[in-house]
Amino acid sequence: MGTIIAVDIGGTQMRAASYAPDQIKPIKQKKIATLASEPGGFDRLVSVIQDVWPKDGSVEAIGLASPGPLDPHTGYLLAPPNNPLWHNFPLAPNISNHFGVKTFLDNDANLAGLAEYRFGAGKGHHDVLYITVSTGIGAGVIIADRLLQGFHGLAAELGHSIIDPNGPLCSCGYPGHLEAYSSGPAIVRYVLGEIDAGTKSSLKRDENMNARDVSEAAQKGDALAIKAYQRAGEYLGIGVASFLHAFDPSIVIFGGGVSQVGGLLFDSFHVSLKKHVFHPRYLENLSITTAALKDDAGLLGARALAELKLNS
């Protein structure tokens, strides 16, 4: 197998790197601003790929990670948030035509999961459940060494699992999703609701409050802030219990900013998970851990996707 080029098209940055076979360290890498709402995005993507192109000129495949929704089977972006110019946009086909190289695309959460499986916390596992808890809740699922993509390429949208059909609205507009209970904005929304209802807190009502503000107040002992994270962890445990029943993985890996608060979220998560898993065997030899790759997950996932698709 020859050189692979990977690009992680993030909300603020496009990061590109070229990789020699079996080398974890890139040959070249480059970062530029995404400027998602400005024209010229495709040219910027082309130029950052050219910047990391290896001197000998041989590239076997290009892998692209992008926020969804997108279709990994056709390589089309469907309706990326913050980028109206790329609605229904044939991203992978256009890159493939431009460079004359096979090009593969999938969403950032799927590819972060794939990266953890290949290069990170999930190495050596065959059945991996990766969950990113951040502004949203996304997931990537590996089943028997293959990435779960689905018929339309929309599988593993586990943040939109219905936890309680009468629950609060999710960012997607539908009620009671896991994301509406355990994401960063959900934690903040709970705190604001409680303050409005008269619960005392060191946190003042502030529309710009974020999950980090709440975790800082919790570290200082604020009871409402602590409760907000505990509640998020409890619902996360309910969601993950159902995911174990569905996928029965050997490892659950948590990525995303909110999952970095440690026991504040995960003490109640573990209690809730044990309480809701319906057969103890699911927990036998199950690892539960945090992501190892951090910022490189998208890039390494895009690389892993290209390698996986070339081999299948």
Added chain:
Amino acid sequence: MGTIIAVDIGGTQMRAASYAPDQIKPIKQKKIATLASEPGGFDRLVSVIQDVWPKDGSVEAIGLASPGPLDPHTGYLLAPPNNPLWHNFPLAPNISNHFGVKTFLDNDANLAGLAEYRFGAGKGHHDVLYITVSTGIGAGVIIADRLLQGFHGLAAELGHSIIDPNGPLCSCGYPGHLEAYSSGPAIVRYVLGEIDAGTKSSLKRDENMNARDVSEAAQKGDALAIKAYQRAGEYLGIGVASFLHAFDPSIVIFGGGVSQVGGLLFDSFHVSLKKHVFHPRYLENLSITTAALKDDAGLLGARALAELKLNS
């Protein structure tokens, strides 16, 4: 590939059949009583396999379908309901040793799903979600032409998805599972609860009431009976919405006795599914249908399992 022998070990009957390659019609078939609670079950299983053994003597593999929980990776039964003699029992290894033939085991719901994918309503599809709605709710999931089994072999237990953490108790003892809303006994329990609460109905309070009694009353126009099925369909739609978000199949196939009532269950199911699927793309070109194989599903699934494992 040579002859495959398949056995479906049901609660009341063991059904065995031998199959020539590429022939859907069995060479021989035999049915005997399971007598699960009586000793000698293993000898009965051996004898029914001998009864369908082909004259030329060559058998390439044996496939077994049994109620779970079981471990398809080791071929052990863990704790089959109604059969305390087979707890932690090495069923597939013992059969394999006895006949000197590779033997594979999986649970009846997974194998009914696999059978529908290979021989039934799911033929030609690569991503299949099979759900059986009966005394319990079970499932079998095919992802990109492979059976989802999981690390412990306990994947696809979708009847135990948590629909509402504060909901009624499931038969497994845990709260708010899909099975506690939409299975036959759940429909009956709802009717009995409403009668106790004073709701008028042509159905009389009767501990032996079953889902068929309720469906017969519904066909005659009983409002409570109709509502009981509508409610089951509504929750089934909520559950399946989450399953689409998780697996993104191209077909959903319903098996099991309760799913044979037609619009009584499925009218509200379809409304609820559309209401809860968070992106319309999941429903594009999605088939939703009932099982084609009926009683032969377990047998054909055990056969398909053996063929699949021989080829992988």
